[in-house]
Amino acid sequence: MSLLEIKNLHVSVDKHEILKGINLRVNAGEVHSIMGPNGSGKSTLAQALARRETYTVTKGEVSYNGKDLLAMKPEEAACDGIFMAFQYPVEIPGISNAYFLRSALNSTRKHRGLDEIDAMDFLPMFREKLKLLDMDEKLMNRSVNEGFSGGEKKRNEILQMAVLEPKLAILDETDSGLDIDALRIVAQGVDAMRNPERAILVVTHYQRLLNYIVPDFVHVLVDGRIVRSGGPELALELEEKGYGAMEAEAGHANPA
Amino acid sequence: MITATQQLECYLESFSEFEKLAAGHALPWLRKLRQDAFARFCEVGFPTTHDEDWRFTNVSAIAQTAFRLTRNRRVRLSQQELEPNRFTGVACQLVFVNARFARELSSLGNLPEGVKVSSLAEEISSNPGAIEPHLGRYLDIRRDAFCALNTAFVEDGAYVHIPRGTLVEEPIYLLFVSTGDDAPSMSHPRNLIVAEENSQATFVEDYVSLDGGEVFCNTVTELVAGDHTVVSHYMIEREHKQAFNISTLRIQQGRSTNVVSHSVLLGGALVRNNVHPLLAGEGGECLINGLFIGNGRQHLDNYMLVEHASPRCGSRQFYNGILDGHAHGVFHGRIIVHKDAQKTDAKQTNRNLLLSDDAQIDTKPQLEIYADDVKCTHGATIGQIEGDALFYLRSRGIDEVSARKLLLFAFASECLDRMEQGRVRKHVEGLINRCLFQMANSAPGASTGNRREDTGRHWEEIG
Numbered sequence: 001m002s003l004l005e006i007k008n009l010h011v012s013v014d015k016h017e018i019l020k021g022i023n024l025r026v027n028a029g030e031v032h033s034i035m036g037p038n039g040s041g042k043s044t045l046a047q048a049l050a051r052r053e054t055y056t057v058t059k060g061e062v063s064y065n066g067k068d069l070l071a072m073k074p075e076e077a078a079c080d081g082i083f084m085a086f087q088y089p090v091e092i093p094g095i096s097n098a099y100f101l102r103s104a105l106n107s108t109r110k111h112r113g114l115d116e117i118d119a120m121d122f123l124p125m126f127r128e129k130l131k132l133l134d135m136d137e138k139l140m141n142r143s144v145n146e147g148f149s150g151g152e153k154k155r156n157e158i159l160q161m162a163v164l165e166p167k168l169a170i171l172d173e174t175d176s177g178l179d180i181d182a183l184r185i186v187a188q189g190v191d192a193m194r195n196p197e198r199a200i201l202v203v204t205h206y207q208r209l210l211n212y213i214v215p216d217f218v219h220v221l222v223d224g225r226i227v228r229s230g231g232p233e234l235a236l237e238l239e240e241k242g243y244g245a246m247e248a249e250a251g252h253a254n255p256a
Numbered sequence: 257m258i259t260a261t262q263q264l265e266c267y268l269e270s271f272s273e274f275e276k277l278a279a280g281h282a283l284p285w286l287r288k289l290r291q292d293a294f295a296r297f298c299e300v301g302f303p304t305t306h307d308e309d310w311r312f313t314n315v316s317a318i319a320q321t322a323f324r325l326t327r328n329r330r331v332r333l334s335q336q337e338l339e340p341n342r343f344t345g346v347a348c349q350l351v352f353v354n355a356r357f358a359r360e361l362s363s364l365g366n367l368p369e370g371v372k373v374s375s376l377a378e379e380i381s382s383n384p385g386a387i388e389p390h391l392g393r394y395l396d397i398r399r400d401a402f403c404a405l406n407t408a409f410v411e412d413g414a415y416v417h418i419p420r421g422t423l424v425e426e427p428i429y430l431l432f433v434s435t436g437d438d439a440p441s442m443s444h445p446r447n448l449i450v451a452e453e454n455s456q457a458t459f460v461e462d463y464v465s466l467d468g469g470e471v472f473c474n475t476v477t478e479l480v481a482g483d484h485t486v487v488s489h490y491m492i493e494r495e496h497k498q499a500f501n502i503s504t505l506r507i508q509q510g511r512s513t514n515v516v517s518h519s520v521l522l523g524g525a526l527v528r529n530n531v532h533p534l535l536a537g538e539g540g541e542c543l544i545n546g547l548f549i550g551n552g553r554q555h556l557d558n559y560m561l562v563e564h565a566s567p568r569c570g571s572r573q574f575y576n577g578i579l580d581g582h583a584h585g586v587f588h589g590r591i592i593v594h595k596d597a598q599k600t601d602a603k604q605t606n607r608n609l610l611l612s613d614d615a616q617i618d619t620k621p622q623l624e625i626y627a628d629d630v631k632c633t634h635g636a637t638i639g640q641i642e643g644d645a646l647f648y649l650r651s652r653g654i655d656e657v658s659a660r661k662l663l664l665f666a667f668a669s670e671c672l673d674r675m676e677q678g679r680v681r682k683h684v685e686g687l688i689n690r691c692l693f694q695m696a697n698s699a700p701g702a703s704t705g706n707r708r709e710d711t712g713r714h715w716e717e718i719g
Contacts, residue, residue, distance in 0.1 A: 050651050054643070078653035090648040094666025103662070104652035111653065144667075160652060 020224035029196040036221035046172040050084035062100035079111035079165030085157035092144040151182035175209040187212030207239040280380035293407035321444035326354040355443035361696040370419040377412035409444040420452040427458040436469015447477040465495040483510035494523040511537030519546035535569040547671040550583030557586035564597040579615035600630040
């Protein structure tokens, strides 16, 4: 059984159909990359899987770990092991980063029938993860993402992922706006979390990130549909030729 | 409901009886103070919404009720009854029941030498010479009918005198308890706080009610902050949801003073919170910080009047409001910069969260600047719980109700963070948390439905 199985998924935002029939199977241990031009629906797919309510599923099925994902609320999906790293992490003034992370961790632990972790036990584990992402401990006492630089925000997302240890991680354009050093740290952080129980879905516009997180499969999304799938070499081909050729091909194959 | 004539008759009756028996009734200056104030009240009556300062607040519910003075009704309260409302761990606590000092419930603790904390009524009887130079000197009864009414019935409340150079580390805690009766009752607590030059102290006024009933508490505090003083004042309103509470804090700031006023409005049916600092000495600073949280049909009105009368003074106003149900909040932020108050730096910010479609906020900045070298800014925002933030928290496994709670606490903590760390802040934090907890839990549409949640309706104004 696949960890994630998407069948004919159609998703609308504000009554605008964005995803027009996605089919995708992801097994535990695999890394898949979803690539595509702007507006192709990459982020919509990520948001829909994270169960954002403003993204309306109009057709199709998604099974996750044998369960109907589309019946889950965002918090249920999260507690069940789905994690999405946001393209634009949200600033939340007044809640400290450390408190937020601990609340999130304890919510997921509670869901799994585990004891809550108190602040004292949390700290050592936390320090270790901070080191992994080369993050300053001072950021932990600041409000969530408030006043963070772009790179700090993205690192903070991966830090959350490292703490929450998801089964399915979805990275929504985690590379956008990162300089090469920040990109390397973030990507290495993610790569270190690859393991046979975890699947990772890397949503990206550019191939750059995939130098560090080498995917097992690459899917090209154009106009709400996956138009091609292949191995990591597909990403290189895209980098070379751009999306133009594939868009033209897709346009030809699926006259709108 | 009563007519205007009946209303005045009712107050006249109360006043003529009061005037004959009240503490200090034989003192000519006090007699005149009371009579003049009562005459002023009779002349203007209660304000209406035609009055610019009362545009958003209709006090007809107060005007049309025949409140009686509770002065003669001695209420005996036991320590146990009071206990849940106490603020623990503070040595100096004065308790006032329907504005009357309750000695048996109060304790003075260990105050530094020379510090006087007592009942105003006792002080008027035993030491009127200390009261006369200050009482009613800072308050303008012509400005406000409620101030006139309070002054007409001035008798008891707290009297605090801090001699020069004295540091009072423990907060001085004043608990005002209103207890209901079969008949509507009113009380007019009056506090006089004189902090002499170079002294430092913290005061807490905490308003609670023990039972239901129609109560009207109309309080005035005159706070004199001498040169170089550091003073913190807290006003906490947590009476029951039928209570009327009008309060005025009038602060007279001397040279290089540092005054902080925190208001936390959680209870009451109709609440009006007037804060009026006058920066009379050069280089004074004041921070006016507040949080109001309303639910049901509560009406919470905050009227700020920050008056800069001397050069090089700074004032900061920060008020946050959280409104749910049919609650109505008002923030009226007035700043007056007098002609000589050059180099004034005044800032005002009012932020509001509306949690339901029927909650309402009126926010009004009003700047009157007569000097030409000043910096004044004001801004206000009205928003809902942000959908983005809510989803962010939920996407990390935090359930919706908890996520809402977290966001509400975060919004409220902006105000808490401006309070000095310590017991008072802890106390206030506990009260706020309890209030928000109930709010988040009782939210009917906690899942979807009629909750407001988007980012589309923000406005900001900087001038």
